[in-house]
Amino acid sequence: MTDLKQQKCVPCEGNVPAATDSEIQEYKSQLSDWNLIDIEGEKRLEKVYKFPDFKSAVTFTNAVGDEAEKQGHHPALLTEWGKVTVTWWTHAIRGLHKNDFIMAAKTDEIKQSL
Numbered sequence: 001m002t003d004l005k006q007q008k009c010v011p012c013e014g015n016v017p018a019a020t021d022s023e024i025q026e027y028k029s030q031l032s033d034w035n036l037i038d039i040e041g042e043k044r045l046e047k048v049y050k051f052p053d054f055k056s057a058v059t060f061t062n063a064v065g066d067e068a069e070k071q072g073h074h075p076a077l078l079t080e081w082g083k084v085t086v087t088w089w090t091h092a093i094r095g096l097h098k099n100d101f102i103m104a105a106k107t108d109e110i111k112q113s114l
């Protein structure tokens with residue numbers, strides 16, 4: 001099985017099915033500490049990353065933003081002193097796609113690289 005973090009997002013403009021519950025479980029089992037949340041009926045993946053100060057939280061936020069631009073898939077990012085909340089979902093399908101799990105794995109990799 002190819003690591004999620006090594007995969008690329010496929011272009012997604014609403015013409016793809018959402019991940020099934022069993023796909024969600026399979027992809028989620030390859031990640032650590034990501035929470036599956038439900039916002040008004042839409043499934044999303046969320047994780048809070050901790051930092052020692054505001055500046056390193058901003059650096060991480062920008063690095064995640066750069067990868068999002070590269071992959072054409074964009075998160076919600078809430079940057080605060082000492083923490084960043086990252087939320088991935090696919091707007092076009094109002095739910096989760098494999099792209100979101102790929103980006104979650106890449107987000108973990110970015111955190112480890114800083």
Ligand SMILES: C[C@H](O)[C@H](O)[C@H]1CNC2=NC(N)=NC(=O)C2=N1
Nearest residue numbers: 072073074075089090091092093
């Ligand atoms: C045209 C462009 O690829 C799409 O609008 C992309 C941009 N980034 C995106 N990011 C996310 N998270 N979901 C989307 O549906 C999405 N759509």
